[in-house]
Amino acid sequence: MGLIGYLLLAAGLFSLGVFGLVTRKNAVGVMVAVELMANAVNLNLVAFSRFHGGNTGQVFALFSIAITVAEVVVGLALVILLFRARGDVTLDLASELKE
C-alpha cells in the first residue's frame, strides 16, 4: 500500500471530523470531532515523512500532538464551566454573545 492509501484514510478521517463538527449539538461531541480532524492531519504528516525519508514530518506530528493536548485542556475547561453555569452543554443554547 503506497502513499495514496494513507492520504485517503486521512481524508476520510478529516471528512468525518468536519461532519461531526457541523452536526453535533453536544460540546463534547464537537471536541471529539475536532480531535479527529487534528489526527487526520497528524497521519498526513507521518505518512509524508515516511515516504520522503526525512524526520521533519515526525517532529511536526509530535509538536502538533502537544498543541492538541493544550487545546483539549482549554476546551474541556470551557465545557466544564458551561456545564456548571447552566447544567447543559448544548451549543445552540449558548448564543448570548450575538447580542
Next chain:
Amino acid sequence: MRAIDWALLSTFLPLATALLLVLVSPLRRTGLGAGLVSVVSAVATFVGAVMVLASRFGAEAGVVHRTIQWLPHSALGGVAHGRGAIELGVHVDGISATMLVVVTFVALCVQVFSIGYMAEEPKADFGRYFTWQSLFLFAMNSLVIAPNLLQLFLGWELVGLVSYLLIGYWWKKPSAARAALKAFWITKFADMGLLAGLIVLFLATGTFDWTVTTAAAGTVTLLLFVAVMGKSAQFPLHIWLPDAMEGPTPVSALLHAATMVAAGVFLVVRAFPLFEQAPNTLTVMAYVGSFTALFAAVVAVVQTDIKKVLAYSTCSQLGYMVCALGAGSQAAGFFHLTTHAFFKALLFLAAGSLIHGVHSNELSHMGGLLKKMKVTSGAFIIGSLALAGVPGLAGFFSKDLILEEVLHRGLWAPLGALLVAAFLTAFYMGRVMWVALLGEPSEHAKHAHESGPSMLAPLIGLSVLAIGVGYFGGTLSGLYGEPVHFHLSAIGIVATVLGLSGLGISYWMFGAPQGGKAILEAFAPVGRLARSGAVNGFFAWSYRSVMTRVAAAIGWFDRYVIDGLINGIAYGTLEAGSRLRVIQTGRVQDYVYVVVAAMLLIGLYGAFWGR
C-alpha cells in the same frame, strides 16, 4: 559701541523693561515705581537712538545691514527657488536712524507726561499702562530697524496689538472696548493686504528685500498700500482713528498721532525702491492721500471734541504725507512725517494738559484757558501754528516741500485738494485756539489750573523741536538721498497766504463776537454732512446688509451641506450595522458552515482555476 549696538540697545532694552514689568508683578503694582523704571529705560533708549543718528555723521556713516538666519532655506520647502532664507536683523541708514530718534524722543516725552497725567489712576493700572508703553517702544523700534519687509511686518503687527491694548486701557468703559476692537479689526483687515503683498513678493523674487527689482512690483505695492491705508488712516479706512481717541491722551499723542499711524507712511518710505517701480500705485496714492487730506480737514472743522479735531487733523496730515510719496518724493513725505510727529505730539500732549485742567474733552467746556494755563496754552499755540504752516515753524517747511513736489509732478487735482486742506487746517486749528484758549470761560474752565512740571517739561521739549526741526530738512534728507534745499517758491507763498487767511477767518468767525455767523450758516449743509459720520454709516450698512448675508449663506452651507454630509455618513454606518447584525446568529455551527464552505471554495479554485 558701534551704531548696530546702539540700535540693538534701543530695541531690546524696552523689551527687557516690558518683560520685567510683566513678570515681576509686585514692581508693576507699585505704579509709580513701574513708571520710573519705564521712563529710565526710555531715556536710555533715546540716548541709543541719538547715538545711532550721530553715527550717520561720523566715520562709519555707511549703511549698516546685519542679519541672522531665522529660517534656513531648507525649511522653506522649495518655495524660495533656492534663492534665499528668512532673516532677521538690523538695518541702519538715514531713514531708520531719523525714525528711531523721532520715535524714542516722542515716546520719552509721552512717558514723562504720563507720569503726571495718569497720576490719579489705580496703581496696578498705572503699572500696566507703562508695561504697554515699553512694549510699544520695542515693537516700534523693531519695525524701524527692520532689514527686510518680513521683520517690518512682525513689528507692524506688534504695534497694532499694543495699539489695541492701549486704546482699550479703560476697558471697563464699553465705548473704549468697542473702539479698541474697531481699531484692531479694521487694521487687521488692512494688514491682510500687507501679508498678501509679502507672499506675492516672496513667490516672485524669493526675498523680502525692498531693494529687489521685480515685475510684480505693481501688485505688491498696491497690496502694501491697502495696509498703509489701514495703518495710516487713509480714506475710507480712517474710521478707526477718531474712535481710538477713547484711549488716554498721551497714548493718542504717541501711537495715534506721532509714530504708530506714521508706520504706514514709514513702510512706503522704507520700501520706496519697490514703489518707484510702480507708477500706477504712486498715482493712486497721490489721489487717495490728497482726498483724505481734504476730507479729514473738512470733518475736523465741525468736531466739538478737542481730541477728535486733532484726530481728523492727523488723518489729514497723513494724507499729505501719502500724497507726497505718491508724487514720488521720498524726502518730502518722510520730512513731513518727522515734523508732524513733533508738532502733533505736542498738540496732543498740550490738549491732554488742557483736558487735565478742565476734566472735559469738549471745546465748549473750555475757554479762556490762556490766562489760567499759560505754559500749556503757549505750547498749544506753537503746535497749532506749526500745523497751520505759519512761516518759520516746522510744518511750514515740510508742507511747502510737499506742495512743491506735487506741483512739480503736475498733479493738479491733488494739488488743489492739498491747498484747500491747508486753508482748512489753519481754519480748524484757529477755531480751537480762539474757542478753547481765548473765548468766554465756561463753568468747567473757571476752576482750571496749570499742570505739574512732569507734564510741562515734555511740552517745552516738543515745542523747541516743533519750532526748530524744520531747519534741518536738508541735513536729514541728505542722510539717505539728495539733500533738499529749501527756497520759498510761489506755491509756498500761496499756501502761506491761505494758511494765514484761514487763521484770520477763524478769528473773525469764532474769536470776534458776532462775526461771520452768516458764513457759518451758508456752510451748514457741508457741516451736517461732515457731522453725519457717513463713512461710518456706510461701513455699518455694508456690515449689516452684505457681511451678515454672506455669513448667513456660509452658515446655511455649514449647517445643511457640511453637517448633512457628516450626519449622513454616521446614519449610513448605523443603518448598515443594524442590517448586517442578523447574520450573526451566535451559533458556532453556523460559523463552521461558512468556514468549511469557504475552504472548499478556495480548494476548488486552487484545483481548477488557480494554476
